[in-house]
Amino acid sequence: MAHTTSPLRLLDASAALAALHDLRAKQPVKYSAFYSSQLGGIVTDPALMVLPFDDHIVHRGHGIFDTAGLVNGRLYDLDAHLDRFLRSAEHSRLRLPGTRDQMREIIIRTTAASGRRDGAIRYWISSGPGSLELSPAAGAEPGFFVMVFPGLVYPERWYSEGLRVMTTSYPIKPSLYATTKSTNYLPNVLMQMEAKEQGFDNGVFLDAAGHVGESSNMNVAFVTADGVLRHPRFDHILSGCTSHRALELAPALLARGLIAGIEVSDISRDQAHAAREMLLLGSSVKVAPIVAWDDQPIGDGRPGPVARALLALLEEDMRTGDRLTDVPYREA
Numbered sequence: 001m002a003h004t005t006s007p008l009r010l011l012d013a014s015a016a017l018a019a020l021h022d023l024r025a026k027q028p029v030k031y032s033a034f035y036s037s038q039l040g041g042i043v044t045d046p047a048l049m050v051l052p053f054d055d056h057i058v059h060r061g062h063g064i065f066d067t068a069g070l071v072n073g074r075l076y077d078l079d080a081h082l083d084r085f086l087r088s089a090e091h092s093r094l095r096l097p098g099t100r101d102q103m104r105e106i107i108i109r110t111t112a113a114s115g116r117r118d119g120a121i122r123y124w125i126s127s128g129p130g131s132l133e134l135s136p137a138a139g140a141e142p143g144f145f146v147m148v149f150p151g152l153v154y155p156e157r158w159y160s161e162g163l164r165v166m167t168t169s170y171p172i173k174p175s176l177y178a179t180t181k182s183t184n185y186l187p188n189v190l191m192q193m194e195a196k197e198q199g200f201d202n203g204v205f206l207d208a209a210g211h212v213g214e215s216s217n218m219n220v221a222f223v224t225a226d227g228v229l230r231h232p233r234f235d236h237i238l239s240g241c242t243s244h245r246a247l248e249l250a251p252a253l254l255a256r257g258l259i260a261g262i263e264v265s266d267i268s269r270d271q272a273h274a275a276r277e278m279l280l281l282g283s284s285v286k287v288a289p290i291v292a293w294d295d296q297p298i299g300d301g302r303p304g305p306v307a308r309a310l311l312a313l314l315e316e317d318m319r320t321g322d323r324l325t326d327v328p329y330r331e332a
Helices: 013-025 078-091 100-114 186-197 241-249 251-255 269-273 305-320
Strands: 033-036 041-043 063-071 074-076 119-126 143-149 163-167 202-204 219-223 228-231 261-264 277-282 286-293 324-326
Touching: 033 100, 041 100, 063 078, 063 305, 074 100, 078 100, 078 119, 078 241, 100 119, 100 143, 163 186, 186 202, 219 241, 228 241, 241 251, 241 277, 241 286, 241 305, 251 261, 251 305, 277 305, 286 305
Parallel strands: 163 202, 163 286, 228 261
Antiparallel strands: 033 041, 033 143, 063 074, 063 119, 074 324, 119 143, 219 228, 219 277, 277 286
């Protein structure tokens, strides 16, 4: 914001809307459609994709979100993400803005209205506007919002060369907050900022006992020295839908001799550093190899066969599996 001594303008509605359009014109945003229960419908103009400043999701972080992938005009694993969404709402003591089926239908219809056939769908519940206090305003209606956008994109070198990560200096969130997908991502943001400032691609949390937690907005897993695909327990980290699906698909790797077993268990830092492979898992990144942690190579320091094979299984599942929801674009 530039320093100025000129009088501040008092904006009317048209001037404010023009300023919002100018703001979006300066940003590389490609938001295709936005549903707001507060507006009562869908907008496709990014300048209109706004929330009240006094909604508690904005100034207190009292809100939750989740994201599902959009692949070739079909939503991937929507129901698993919705199940987690409802668990997060319960943990956050948020009233639902409608039934599960109603929210699911709104997500599908907003996707149809966007016209987008590849990308991501993110959706939120807020505790609503009406005060600047800690507790939600009396009588506040919960907000429900759905955004259709291109999705997050990561460098191709993450897959061809692998990532480098560091142990973050920031503490992992307590279990209640780590297992709830709330809009309060401050520890995650700080970890990723710290990693980038020190020349790494991302960070990894450790818990108080020295066990591996998760990365900034992704899970991690390992092929340990004994050939077992091991994932940290989900009681102190986010229950990643991609991780769960990858673990369900992983038995195919047993038959191919790429892994010797599959386990969800505590993983010490020493076990992790001695692993053959380290994997980054998430709905946007899918499966990416981590080749170094704290400047110590993982395995031979190159992307490994399990990362490649698991990525291929997941991508095939996203194209042809049984967790795809059709979007009625012609009805939009």
